[in-house]
Amino acid sequence: MSNDRVALITGTSTGIGLATAVQAARRGFRTVATLRDTGRADRLRAAAADAGVELDVRPLDVTDAHSVGTAFEGVLADYGRLDVLVNNAGAGHIGTIEQEPLSAVRETMEVNFFGVATTTKAAMPALRASGGRLITVTSVGGVVGQPFNEAYCAAKFAVEGMMEALAPVAAAQGVTVCVIEPGAVATEFVKNVGLDERVFAEAGPYAGSLRAYVTSVTGSFQSAQTADKVAEVILGAMTADAPAFRIQTSKQAEQFAAVKFADLDGSAVQRLTGGWLA
Structure with missing residues (x-):
């Protein structure tokens, strides 16, 4: 792998x-780790030191257009190119629409959708120039609607829809678009909810x-995939000759997503997720 290829990754603190x-x-x-x-x-710097690698650590707040613009301008000024954007930054959210303020819904959309839209818009000119890759970490929650996760x-x-629509447009300009769909992952993401x-x-x-749902989810995380295993899948999308558009990161994620893709009337998903509330 030539070391002149530049990748920018968002949400790299953990x-x-x-x-x-x-x-x-x-x-x-x-690697520009933002x-x-x-x-x-x-923790990021310690992990890099343990691995014997160098990271270019920079600030980037995906909810702040000025921060995004400054980060991408800096990368292009310093490296002259961008070959890969990995949209990873995001935040979990638990709640149901009757009880939570709409401001909480808007905040969740701002981080998880508009943040991706903002970084994607900023990256596309450089990715077109390099024939690069736009890789976005979504979730099986971008395929199957899950109880108490309405906003998330x-x-x-929305991210999956945007990327599915963008993919052929970007491909015509030489840019490959992929979405990565993890299931349960053993990270601080859930704790931070x-x-x-x-x-x-x-x-x-x-x-x-809600208690029944949390019990169900807690059980699923007992066999959660590690962050390193998900990262291996992302690296595959970054380096493969022709990566798929949609990539699940584990057999469990594949099986879960498959329920939705085969469910024309929605009844199978409702049986599955409704069972989590019993």
Whole structure:
């Protein structure tokens, strides 16, 4: 792998983003690892040092258009090119529409959808010039709507729709578009959602269903995939000659997504996800 290829990865403070940044550097990419607050980059820098690789750590807040513009302008000024953008930054959110403020829904969309739209728009001119790759980490929650994830799934569905529509347009310009769909991953993503007893106490008529859902999800994370394994799949999309548009990161994710793709009337998904609330 030529070491003049430049990859920019968002959301690299922990988890999938951190693992992807380190593995990309190992594979010879000049890796620009971005995160909202570079004061939280200690773990990222330590992982790079342990792996014996160098990362170019820079600030980038996907919800701030000025921050995004500055980051991409800096990369092009310093390297003269961009070959890969990995849209990884995102945030989980638990809630149901009757009970939560619309501001929370908008915030979830801002991070998980408009953040991706903003970085994609900024990257496309450079990716067209390099014949590069646009890779976006979505989720099986971008395929199957899941209880108490209305806002989060809406954002991930929107990302999947945008990328599916963009893919042939981008391909005509020499840019390859992929979406990466992890299932349960053993990262801090779930912890950062912020579920505690207060949430259950305030859930009112939804409290029983919410507890049942959380119990189901907690069980699925006992056999969760590691961030390193997801990063290996992302690196495959970055380096393969002709990667697929849609890539699940595990057999479990493939099986889960397959329920939706074969479910023309929606009944199979409703049986599956409704069972989580029993």
